[in-house]
Amino acid sequence: MDEKQKRVASDAPPSGANLSRRGFLGAAAGAVAVAAMPSEAAALRTNSDDVLDVVIVGAGLAGLTAARDLRRAGCESFLVLEASDRVGGRTLNHDLGNGYISEAGGQFIGPGQTAVADLARELGIATFPTYYQGKTVFLAGEGRVAMDLEGTFGTDMKIAEQLNELARGVPSGAPWQAERAAELDAMSLGDWLVKQNLKPEDRIGWSIGSLLSGGAMPAKMGFLHFLSMINSANSSYEQLDSIKDSAQETRFVGGSQILSQKMAQALEGKVRLSAPVRQISDWDQSVVSLHTDNGTVRARRVIVALTPALCNQVHFDPPLPALRHELQRRWPAHTPGRKVTLVYAKPFWREQGYNGHVIQANGPLLWAFDNSPPDGSIGVINTFVTQSMLASEPARAQAQLTDILAQALGDHARHCTQFYDHDWGQDPWTISCVSAIAPGFWTRYGAALHPAVGKLIWSGTETADIWAGYMDGAVRSGHRAALQALQALRQV
Known part of the structure; x- marks a missing residue:
């Protein structure tokens, strides 16, 4: 220098x-x-x-x-x-033509995420709200239910409050330093949920939430890690998991x-x-x-x-050093993430009172959501899918997803004009989208994460x-x- x-x-x-x-x-x-x-x-x-x-x-x-x-x-x-x-x-943009894009990777920001918001402001990049007005559709087999969740995913607040209380004692940047780290890291989120005597339909909701937020089913999600994620969101599960006033609230123009x-x-x-x-x-x-x-x-x-x-x-x-080497060797890379985009001439679901959000139980579609541009001039639905349940061949995958969306939103969903399928596990320089930290990981290897x-x-x-x-x-x-x-x- x-x-x-x-x-x-x-x-x-x-x-x-x-x-x-x-x-x-x-x-x-x-x-x-x-x-x-x-x-x-x-x-x-x-x-x-x-x-x-x-x-x-x-x-x-x-x-x-x-x-x-x-x-x-x-x-x-x-x-x-x-x-x-x-x-x-x-992060990766699909070019949809005529100046429109759709995101294949990370895309949302929300309250408390000031670092990325400040960066966008400094770079002159504007933001706009995620669309959630209208009814969300839930599918289970041939069953279909539509309801207005007002920007949430219908979280069980009693369970959420218990998680929030526990999360206050788990520092997000160093969960292994929590007072009860050994106890909490010895169990999975699934272990803890079993003790809450949830109804079957509630267990499905928590499973989907765990997959979307953390990349793994509750049985494979370390409870200590899950609490550290909530701690990041001001120890508020609702702020972590919802859309309105939460981490999925805002998108970037462009x-x-x-x-x-x-x-x-x-x-x-x-x-x-x-x-x-x-x-x-x-x-x-x-x-x-x-x-x-x-x-x-x-x-x-x-x-x-x-x-x-x-x-x-x-x-x-x-x-x-041995501990750093083991942290890297054992770091979870089994949650690649697969995100599919379907483009339509317009967001037809809005005219019918739907918000484009679809959640399917025990099917290839985890969560579909309205990803249209700010002016709504074309309709875009993004979907998170279960890799093993969706065909790898594009035409078959498109047929599967449009059938599911037609069940949820009507036959217009069968007529998409563009289809993009991005599997992050196929990218050799990414290999994994999110890190589903397993039970026992942080207390054993966490101390090697930060030190130079x-x-x-x-x-x-x-x-x-x-x-x-x-x-x-x-x-x-x-x-x-x-x-x-x-x-x-x-x-x-």
């Missing part, structure tokens, strides 16, 4: 300092033209004298936020390496991937795509070497902005203090990683 960079880094706020809490932009904004990123990686520098201050592995929300913060602090000696041919990580696209565009050649890091050497020395398919780059600090499961695709030399190892700084949404697993958590983790890198470089 030169003297100017040292001075700027010394003025950086201490780790954990609060960022802006101003509200996010709510005014309408025009479509934003995003410059195309290069599809092929440029050759990386290999000269032994070329040592960067920071290399960031991963160009999702976490990695790009960290890069943006480094530049804002005056550091220009950095590079972002991305294995994929695009930026955005687990789709969620535009956050990463605009950050990468502003980084002016600092992002290298199609550059998977295969090996990280000498992480315990003063200079670290990162070996990619396009050459080797060297740095004084490395921010690894990847889900722990993806870290297993990198060879570390020397081997990582040698010159390696861990980032990514899973490391966030609050809203881990969400876009907001990714942004928060990027801010923290950049501060850690700048503070470490001050001491070099």
